[in-house]
Amino acid sequence: MTPPGTRSDQTLALARQGYRWAARLRGGREAVPCRLLGRRAVLVGGPAGVRRFYDDRLQRHGAFPAAIRLVLFGPGAVHGLDDEAHHARKAIFVGLLDARAVQRLRAVAAEEWQNALDAWAPGERRTVWPLAVDVIGRAVLSWAGVRCSRSEVGHRSRQLAAVVDGFARPVRPYLRAVADRRALDRWAAGLVRDVREGRSAAPEGSPLVVIARATDPSSRLLPARVAGVEFLNVVRPTVASSWFVAFAALMLAERPDWRARMDDPLMRYAFAQEVRRHFPFVPALVARTRRAQDVLGSPLPAGGLVVLDVYGTNHDPQAWDEPDRFLPERFLDRTVRPDSLVPQGGGALATGHRCPGEDVVLAMIDAACQALAERAWTLPEQDLDWPASPLPTRPRSGVVLVREREPVEVGRG
Numbered sequence: 382m383t384p385p386g387t388r389s390d391q392t393l394a395l396a397r398q399g400y401r402w403a404a405r406l407r408g409g410r411e412a413v414p415c416r417l418l419g420r421r422a423v424l425v426g427g428p429a430g431v432r433r434f435y436d437d438r439l440q441r442h443g444a445f446p447a448a449i450r451l452v453l454f455g456p457g458a459v460h461g462l463d464d465e466a467h468h469a470r471k472a473i474f475v476g477l478l479d480a481r482a483v484q485r486l487r488a489v490a491a492e493e494w495q496n497a498l499d500a501w502a503p504g505e506r507r508t509v510w511p512l513a514v515d516v517i518g519r520a521v522l523s524w525a526g527v528r529c530s531r532s533e534v535g536h537r538s539r540q541l542a543a544v545v546d547g548f549a550r551p552v553r554p555y556l557r558a559v560a561d562r563r564a565l566d567r568w569a570a571g572l573v574r575d576v577r578e579g580r581s582a583a584p585e586g587s588p589l590v591v592i593a594r595a596t597d598p599s600s601r602l603l604p605a606r607v608a609g610v611e612f613l614n615v616v617r618p619t620v621a622s623s624w625f626v627a628f629a630a631l632m633l634a635e636r637p638d639w640r641a642r643m644d645d646p647l648m649r650y651a652f653a654q655e656v657r658r659h660f661p662f663v664p665a666l667v668a669r670t671r672r673a674q675d676v677l678g679s680p681l682p683a684g685g686l687v688v689l690d691v692y693g694t695n696h697d698p699q700a701w702d703e704p705d706r707f708l709p710e711r712f713l714d715r716t717v718r719p720d721s722l723v724p725q726g727g728g729a730l731a732t733g734h735r736c737p738g739e740d741v742v743l744a745m746i747d748a749a750c751q752a753l754a755e756r757a758w759t760l761p762e763q764d765l766d767w768p769a770s771p772l773p774t775r776p777r778s779g780v781v782l783v784r785e786r787e788p789v790e791v792g793r794g
């Protein structure tokens with residue numbers, strides 16, 4: 382039997398309700414038929430919905446609206462590829478982001494946090510979100526092989542953040558995102574050409590050099606613009622970890638018991654996982670049916686949309702105890718059910734579209750939490766609300782901290 386759904390198009394409701402839209406429409410069900418972007422769709426969620434979403438009967442080509450896809454991911458990006466072309470491109474990212482590479486990036490980020498926070502004088506204010514954009518931007522660009530002036534690194538980091546900040550926010554943030562995307566695409570294609578023509582100082586083996594020399598399944602170099610887009614698909618989402626870092630700082634302020642545990646790597650791991658689960662970033666993902674098919678009880682024609690409720694799945698009461706409470710201890714035994722924790726997508730890493738940057742994000746939150754928890758600071762009065770729409774959300778103030786005079790006593794809580 383077809384589950385009850387809605388015939389009205391949901392695009393406006395999604396724009397208005399943001400992170401609340403999918404959970405409201407789903408009402409705890411695995412699948413609900415609806416219309417989205419003028420097409421027939423089925424909204425799925427929870428572990429069964431995740432498994433159905435990452436099914437070979439669906440494809441990504443043509444699924445995401447171009448106005449978002451081109452600004453956020455860039456033209457020709459891995460996100461919109463399928464089958465052999467996708468697997469070959471995906472292998473570049475998976476190869477770049479192994480455990481040693483992530484460890485190196487974490488070490489650079491930790492050093493950047495030390496430098497930034499050592500310059501933080503007693504009584505001074507720092508706003509975590511822009512600080513994280515600057516610190517993580519410096520770290521990832523340097524790790525990735527970009528060699529340019531300090532001011533250019535700062536400028537590029539802000540452009541990368543503006544793309545994430547504005548891709549879904551009409552009107553001015555979106556226009557800025559479009560302009561910054563164009564500038565970044567030109568810049569990144571130039572970096573790729575510099576490597577290919579021997580003008581680059583990027584070290585051998587660095588992500589920039591590896592991507593510049595990457596080939597397609599017929600052993601041809603990727604077009605410079607596409608290689609540039611994929612280079613940005615490493616550095617931009619790393620900078621996007623700053624959104625989670627802002628939420629993490631808020632939780633360090635609200636949970637002194639956890640702030641006192643940040644000298645322990647296991648505690649930082651559990652805390653970072655819970656930040657990714659609890660706080661919203663990606664609301665939903667979308668794929669397209671290759672042919673007519675049944676989606677968990679709802680028929681869809683070829684070209685219909687299957688929409689995964691990402692935020693609602695991370696808060697699914699079937700999968701999580703007290704899903705709306707921030708409880709890092711749920712991750713202390715390190716067990717993660719891959720079809721229940723999907724802040725960066727689910728499914729298979731090498732052959733599916735699962736994000737290859739999960740460990741990078743965990744490492745970026747981890748390094749920030751360690752550095753912030755080592756210093757004494759307070760959280761002054763400010764607007765810490767985070768709206769459900771537009772996307773992506775974060776505490777409105779950016780999380781302002783004031784440095785105290787006394788060093789904080791770091792120890793087990």
Ligand code: HEM
Pocket residue numbers: 459460461471474478614615616618619621622623624625662663666724725726727733734735736737738739741742
């Ligand atoms: C705040 C941080 C991040 C969030 C919220 C995020 C989220 C996501 C999501 C939801 C997907 C799509 C999964 C799907 O379509 O099934 C994805 C894909 C992807 N992410 Fe991330 N990600 C983040 C950080 C990173 C980092 C740090 C990297 C690389 C260093 C990265 C690289 C990618 C790539 C290349 C894809 C495309 C994978 C594919 O299509 O096969 N992401 N990410």
